[in-house]
Amino acid sequence: MTKARIVVTLKTGVLDPQGKAIEAALKSLGIQDVGSVRQGKVFDVEIKGDDPVQAENTLKTACEKLLANTVVENYSIEIA
Amino acid sequence: MRAAVIVFPGSNRDADVTRALTLAGAEVTKVWHADTELPAGTDLAVLPGGFSYGDYLRCGAIAGRAAAMDAVRAHAARGGLVLGICNGFQILCESGLLPGVLMRNVDRRFICHRQMLRVERADTRFTGAYTKGQVIDVCVAHGEGNYFADPETVARLEGEGRIAFRYSDAAGELTVDANRNGSLNAIAGIYSEKLNVLGMMPHPENFVEDLIGGTDGRGLFESLAA
Numbered sequence: 001m002t003k004a005r006i007v008v009t010l011k012t013g014v015l016d017p018q019g020k021a022i023e024a025a026l027k028s029l030g031i032q033d034v035g036s037v038r039q040g041k042v043f044d045v046e047i048k049g050d051d052p053v054q055a056e057n058t059l060k061t062a063c064e065k066l067l068a069n070t071v072v073e074n075y076s077i078e079i080a
Numbered sequence: 081m082r083a084a085v086i087v088f089p090g091s092n093r094d095a096d097v098t099r100a101l102t103l104a105g106a107e108v109t110k111v112w113h114a115d116t117e118l119p120a121g122t123d124l125a126v127l128p129g130g131f132s133y134g135d136y137l138r139c140g141a142i143a144g145r146a147a148a149m150d151a152v153r154a155h156a157a158r159g160g161l162v163l164g165i166c167n168g169f170q171i172l173c174e175s176g177l178l179p180g181v182l183m184r185n186v187d188r189r190f191i192c193h194r195q196m197l198r199v200e201r202a203d204t205r206f207t208g209a210y211t212k213g214q215v216i217d218v219c220v221a222h223g224e225g226n227y228f229a230d231p232e233t234v235a236r237l238e239g240e241g242r243i244a245f246r247y248s249d250a251a252g253e254l255t256v257d258a259n260r261n262g263s264l265n266a267i268a269g270i271y272s273e274k275l276n277v278l279g280m281m282p283h284p285e286n287f288v289e290d291l292i293g294g295t296d297g298r299g300l301f302e303s304l305a306a
Contacts (some may be wrong), residue, residue, distance in 0.1 A: 069141070069181055
Protein backbone atom coordinates (compact mmCIF):
# COMPACT_ATOMS: atom_id res chain seq x y z
CA MET A 1 0.00 0.00 0.00
CA THR A 2 1.34 3.44 -0.93
CA LYS A 3 0.17 6.44 1.06
CA ALA A 4 -0.19 9.78 -0.60
CA ARG A 5 -1.46 13.25 0.12
CA ILE A 6 -3.09 15.44 -2.50
CA VAL A 7 -3.40 19.16 -1.94
CA VAL A 8 -5.85 21.12 -4.07
CA THR A 9 -5.63 24.91 -4.04
CA LEU A 10 -7.26 27.73 -5.95
CA LYS A 11 -5.16 29.15 -8.77
CA THR A 12 -3.56 32.54 -8.25
CA GLY A 13 -5.94 35.31 -9.19
CA VAL A 14 -9.09 33.30 -8.57
CA LEU A 15 -11.23 35.02 -5.95
CA ASP A 16 -11.56 33.00 -2.72
CA PRO A 17 -14.44 34.42 -0.65
CA GLN A 18 -14.05 31.70 2.01
CA GLY A 19 -10.35 32.47 2.42
CA LYS A 20 -11.22 36.17 2.77
CA ALA A 21 -13.79 35.38 5.47
CA ILE A 22 -11.28 33.27 7.39
CA GLU A 23 -8.68 36.03 7.06
CA ALA A 24 -11.15 38.56 8.52
CA ALA A 25 -12.08 36.15 11.34
CA LEU A 26 -8.42 35.60 12.26
CA LYS A 27 -7.84 39.36 12.37
CA SER A 28 -10.95 39.80 14.53
CA LEU A 29 -9.42 37.31 16.99
CA GLY A 30 -6.48 39.63 17.35
CA ILE A 31 -4.15 37.63 15.11
CA GLN A 32 -3.13 40.79 13.32
CA ASP A 33 0.00 39.46 11.60
CA VAL A 34 -2.09 37.46 9.14
CA GLY A 35 -1.47 38.82 5.66
CA SER A 36 -3.85 36.73 3.60
CA VAL A 37 -5.54 33.31 3.66
CA ARG A 38 -6.39 30.99 0.78
CA GLN A 39 -8.47 27.91 1.53
CA GLY A 40 -7.80 24.56 -0.12
CA LYS A 41 -8.50 20.85 0.29
CA VAL A 42 -6.38 17.89 1.40
CA PHE A 43 -7.02 14.27 0.40
CA ASP A 44 -5.16 11.41 2.05
CA VAL A 45 -5.31 8.46 -0.30
CA GLU A 46 -4.05 4.88 -0.09
CA ILE A 47 -3.05 3.31 -3.38
CA LYS A 48 -2.72 -0.44 -3.90
CA GLY A 49 0.81 -1.63 -4.68
CA ASP A 50 4.22 -0.28 -3.72
CA ASP A 51 5.30 1.41 -6.95
CA PRO A 52 5.47 5.19 -6.31
CA VAL A 53 5.63 6.03 -10.03
CA GLN A 54 2.51 4.04 -10.75
CA ALA A 55 0.80 5.54 -7.69
CA GLU A 56 1.61 9.05 -8.89
CA ASN A 57 0.16 8.29 -12.33
CA THR A 58 -3.01 6.90 -10.79
CA LEU A 59 -3.37 9.97 -8.59
CA LYS A 60 -2.77 12.34 -11.50
CA THR A 61 -5.68 10.68 -13.29
CA ALA A 62 -7.79 10.97 -10.11
CA CYS A 63 -6.98 14.69 -9.84
CA GLU A 64 -7.67 15.44 -13.49
CA LYS A 65 -10.90 13.44 -13.56
CA LEU A 66 -12.44 14.39 -10.24
CA LEU A 67 -10.45 15.74 -7.31
CA ALA A 68 -9.54 19.10 -8.86
CA ASN A 69 -11.45 21.37 -11.21
CA THR A 70 -8.50 22.52 -13.27
CA VAL A 71 -10.42 25.57 -14.53
CA VAL A 72 -9.82 27.19 -11.15
CA GLU A 73 -7.72 24.78 -9.09
CA ASN A 74 -4.14 23.45 -8.99
CA TYR A 75 -3.16 20.17 -7.36
CA SER A 76 0.03 18.68 -5.95
CA ILE A 77 0.75 15.06 -5.08
CA GLU A 78 3.08 13.94 -2.29
CA ILE A 79 3.92 10.25 -2.05
CA ALA A 80 4.78 9.31 1.56
CA MET B 81 -41.75 17.27 -26.80
CA ARG B 82 -40.47 14.38 -24.72
CA ALA B 83 -38.44 15.44 -21.72
CA ALA B 84 -36.34 13.30 -19.39
CA VAL B 85 -35.66 14.81 -15.95
CA ILE B 86 -32.54 13.26 -14.42
CA VAL B 87 -32.83 12.72 -10.67
CA PHE B 88 -29.66 12.56 -8.55
CA PRO B 89 -29.48 11.84 -4.83
CA GLY B 90 -30.10 15.34 -3.43
CA SER B 91 -31.98 16.79 -6.41
CA ASN B 92 -34.97 18.66 -5.03
CA ARG B 93 -36.43 20.71 -7.88
CA ASP B 94 -37.27 17.78 -10.15
CA ALA B 95 -40.99 17.95 -9.29
CA ASP B 96 -41.16 21.69 -9.99
CA VAL B 97 -39.46 21.47 -13.36
CA THR B 98 -41.61 18.46 -14.24
CA ARG B 99 -44.71 20.51 -13.46
CA ALA B 100 -43.47 23.47 -15.53
CA LEU B 101 -42.73 21.18 -18.49
CA THR B 102 -46.07 19.38 -18.17
CA LEU B 103 -47.98 22.67 -18.06
CA ALA B 104 -46.22 23.68 -21.29
CA GLY B 105 -47.42 20.44 -22.91
CA ALA B 106 -44.31 18.25 -22.66
CA GLU B 107 -44.40 14.57 -21.81
CA VAL B 108 -42.03 14.02 -18.89
CA THR B 109 -40.23 10.90 -17.67
CA LYS B 110 -37.94 10.84 -14.65
CA VAL B 111 -34.60 9.10 -15.08
CA TRP B 112 -32.51 7.84 -12.15
CA HIS B 113 -28.84 8.94 -12.11
CA ALA B 114 -27.61 5.33 -12.27
CA ASP B 115 -29.52 4.64 -15.51
CA THR B 116 -27.27 4.37 -18.50
CA GLU B 117 -29.78 5.39 -21.17
CA LEU B 118 -32.41 8.05 -21.74
CA PRO B 119 -35.89 6.86 -22.77
CA ALA B 120 -36.17 6.33 -26.54
CA GLY B 121 -37.37 9.47 -28.31
CA THR B 122 -36.11 11.90 -25.66
CA ASP B 123 -35.91 15.43 -27.12
CA LEU B 124 -34.83 17.24 -23.99
CA ALA B 125 -32.74 16.11 -21.01
CA VAL B 126 -33.20 18.24 -17.88
CA LEU B 127 -30.83 18.48 -14.92
CA PRO B 128 -32.90 19.96 -12.09
CA GLY B 129 -31.86 22.14 -9.17
CA GLY B 130 -30.99 20.88 -5.72
CA PHE B 131 -27.93 19.74 -3.84
CA SER B 132 -26.80 16.58 -5.62
CA TYR B 133 -24.56 14.50 -3.36
CA GLY B 134 -24.85 17.21 -0.72
CA ASP B 135 -22.54 19.44 -2.79
CA TYR B 136 -19.67 17.18 -1.61
CA LEU B 137 -16.25 17.92 -3.12
CA ARG B 138 -17.59 20.73 -5.37
CA CYS B 139 -21.16 21.56 -6.41
CA GLY B 140 -22.10 19.19 -9.24
CA ALA B 141 -18.72 17.41 -9.25
CA ILE B 142 -19.95 13.94 -8.38
CA ALA B 143 -23.22 14.16 -10.31
CA GLY B 144 -21.23 15.31 -13.33
CA ARG B 145 -19.55 11.87 -13.39
CA ALA B 146 -22.77 9.83 -12.86
CA ALA B 147 -23.73 7.09 -15.31
CA ALA B 148 -26.75 9.03 -16.59
CA MET B 149 -24.43 11.87 -17.57
CA ASP B 150 -22.75 9.66 -20.18
CA ALA B 151 -26.20 9.26 -21.72
CA VAL B 152 -26.78 13.03 -21.49
CA ARG B 153 -23.39 13.69 -23.15
CA ALA B 154 -24.24 11.28 -25.97
CA HIS B 155 -27.67 12.94 -26.35
CA ALA B 156 -26.04 16.39 -26.54
CA ALA B 157 -23.46 15.14 -29.06
CA ARG B 158 -26.34 13.99 -31.30
CA GLY B 159 -27.73 17.54 -31.13
CA GLY B 160 -30.33 16.72 -28.46
CA LEU B 161 -31.48 19.51 -26.16
CA VAL B 162 -30.16 19.74 -22.61
CA LEU B 163 -31.31 22.18 -19.91
CA GLY B 164 -29.53 22.53 -16.57
CA ILE B 165 -31.01 24.78 -13.89
CA CYS B 166 -29.07 25.91 -10.79
CA ASN B 167 -27.35 22.72 -9.55
CA GLY B 168 -28.03 21.45 -13.09
CA PHE B 169 -25.89 24.30 -14.47
CA GLN B 170 -23.14 23.41 -11.98
CA ILE B 171 -23.36 19.78 -13.14
CA LEU B 172 -23.12 20.83 -16.82
CA CYS B 173 -19.94 22.80 -16.08
CA GLU B 174 -18.44 19.95 -14.04
CA SER B 175 -19.29 17.39 -16.70
CA GLY B 176 -17.58 19.40 -19.44
CA LEU B 177 -20.76 20.06 -21.41
CA LEU B 178 -20.40 23.78 -20.73
CA PRO B 179 -17.21 25.77 -20.06
CA GLY B 180 -16.35 27.57 -16.83
CA VAL B 181 -17.30 27.00 -13.23
CA LEU B 182 -19.78 28.33 -10.66
CA MET B 183 -17.82 29.66 -7.70
CA ARG B 184 -18.94 30.69 -4.21
CA ASN B 185 -21.04 33.89 -4.34
CA VAL B 186 -18.81 36.92 -4.01
CA ASP B 187 -20.40 38.05 -0.72
CA ARG B 188 -20.33 34.44 0.61
CA ARG B 189 -24.08 34.48 1.27
CA PHE B 190 -26.69 32.06 0.01
CA ILE B 191 -28.98 34.28 -2.03
CA CYS B 192 -32.69 33.58 -2.42
CA HIS B 193 -34.79 36.31 -4.01
CA ARG B 194 -36.66 37.46 -7.09
CA GLN B 195 -34.28 38.28 -9.90
CA MET B 196 -34.60 40.20 -13.14
CA LEU B 197 -32.87 38.67 -16.15
CA ARG B 198 -32.18 40.15 -19.55
CA VAL B 199 -32.82 37.72 -22.39
CA GLU B 200 -29.74 38.04 -24.63
CA ARG B 201 -31.16 36.28 -27.67
CA ALA B 202 -34.58 34.98 -28.65
CA ASP B 203 -33.60 32.83 -31.64
CA THR B 204 -32.74 29.62 -29.78
CA ARG B 205 -34.84 26.56 -28.96
CA PHE B 206 -35.02 27.77 -25.36
CA THR B 207 -36.06 31.39 -25.81
CA GLY B 208 -38.33 31.62 -28.89
CA ALA B 209 -41.28 32.78 -26.79
CA TYR B 210 -39.30 35.78 -25.50
CA THR B 211 -37.94 38.80 -27.35
CA LYS B 212 -34.29 39.86 -27.47
CA GLY B 213 -33.57 42.32 -24.66
CA GLN B 214 -36.75 41.41 -22.78
CA VAL B 215 -36.43 41.58 -19.01
CA ILE B 216 -38.02 38.67 -17.17
CA ASP B 217 -38.82 38.32 -13.48
CA VAL B 218 -37.76 34.94 -12.04
CA CYS B 219 -36.00 33.71 -8.88
CA VAL B 220 -32.52 32.77 -7.74
CA ALA B 221 -31.60 30.48 -4.84
CA HIS B 222 -27.95 29.49 -4.60
CA GLY B 223 -24.71 29.82 -2.68
CA GLU B 224 -22.40 29.03 -5.61
CA GLY B 225 -23.60 30.91 -8.68
CA ASN B 226 -20.65 33.16 -9.34
CA TYR B 227 -19.80 32.34 -12.98
CA PHE B 228 -16.08 32.23 -13.66
CA ALA B 229 -13.99 31.22 -16.68
CA ASP B 230 -10.61 32.28 -18.03
CA PRO B 231 -10.62 35.50 -20.11
CA GLU B 232 -10.24 33.61 -23.43
CA THR B 233 -13.28 31.47 -22.67
CA VAL B 234 -15.40 34.47 -21.68
CA ALA B 235 -14.30 36.33 -24.82
CA ARG B 236 -15.25 33.31 -26.93
CA LEU B 237 -18.67 32.99 -25.26
CA GLU B 238 -19.32 36.69 -25.84
CA GLY B 239 -18.03 36.62 -29.41
CA GLU B 240 -20.09 33.58 -30.35
CA GLY B 241 -23.29 34.97 -28.80
CA ARG B 242 -23.44 32.21 -26.24
CA ILE B 243 -24.63 34.27 -23.28
CA ALA B 244 -28.27 33.30 -22.72
CA PHE B 245 -29.26 35.53 -19.80
CA ARG B 246 -27.65 38.27 -17.72
CA TYR B 247 -28.55 39.57 -14.26
CA SER B 248 -30.07 43.02 -14.78
CA ASP B 249 -32.35 45.55 -13.15
CA ALA B 250 -35.97 46.01 -14.24
CA ALA B 251 -34.87 48.33 -17.05
CA GLY B 252 -32.41 45.77 -18.41
CA GLU B 253 -29.37 47.67 -17.12
CA LEU B 254 -26.45 45.57 -15.90
CA THR B 255 -25.93 47.20 -12.52
CA VAL B 256 -23.58 45.94 -9.79
CA ASP B 257 -26.57 45.56 -7.45
CA ALA B 258 -28.36 43.30 -9.93
CA ASN B 259 -25.38 40.93 -10.11
CA ARG B 260 -25.47 39.78 -6.50
CA ASN B 261 -23.35 36.64 -6.90
CA GLY B 262 -20.52 38.47 -8.70
CA SER B 263 -20.64 36.57 -12.01
CA LEU B 264 -18.26 37.70 -14.74
CA ASN B 265 -20.09 39.94 -17.22
CA ALA B 266 -23.29 39.40 -15.17
CA ILE B 267 -23.61 35.96 -16.78
CA ALA B 268 -26.69 34.09 -15.53
CA GLY B 269 -26.83 31.43 -18.26
CA ILE B 270 -24.79 30.19 -21.21
CA TYR B 271 -25.23 28.02 -24.30
CA SER B 272 -23.04 25.33 -25.77
CA GLU B 273 -21.38 25.93 -29.12
CA LYS B 274 -24.33 24.47 -31.05
CA LEU B 275 -26.88 26.25 -28.81
CA ASN B 276 -28.49 22.93 -27.85
CA VAL B 277 -27.27 22.93 -24.24
CA LEU B 278 -28.37 25.69 -21.85
CA GLY B 279 -27.17 26.09 -18.28
CA MET B 280 -28.63 28.79 -16.04
CA MET B 281 -28.51 29.59 -12.31
CA PRO B 282 -31.97 31.24 -11.97
CA HIS B 283 -35.15 29.22 -11.62
CA PRO B 284 -37.67 29.82 -14.42
CA GLU B 285 -39.70 26.84 -13.14
CA ASN B 286 -40.57 28.81 -9.98
CA PHE B 287 -42.63 31.31 -11.93
CA VAL B 288 -45.01 29.49 -14.23
CA GLU B 289 -48.29 30.09 -12.39
CA ASP B 290 -50.06 33.27 -11.22
CA LEU B 291 -50.85 31.61 -7.91
CA ILE B 292 -47.14 31.53 -7.04
CA GLY B 293 -46.47 35.14 -7.93
CA GLY B 294 -45.28 35.25 -11.51
CA THR B 295 -45.38 33.63 -14.91
CA ASP B 296 -42.28 34.99 -16.64
CA GLY B 297 -40.58 31.61 -16.46
CA ARG B 298 -43.25 30.02 -18.60
CA GLY B 299 -41.75 31.31 -21.84
CA LEU B 300 -38.72 29.04 -21.53
CA PHE B 301 -40.80 25.88 -21.23
CA GLU B 302 -43.26 27.03 -23.89
CA SER B 303 -40.33 27.74 -26.25
CA LEU B 304 -39.06 24.19 -25.71
CA ALA B 305 -42.47 22.58 -26.12
CA ALA B 306 -43.40 24.65 -29.19
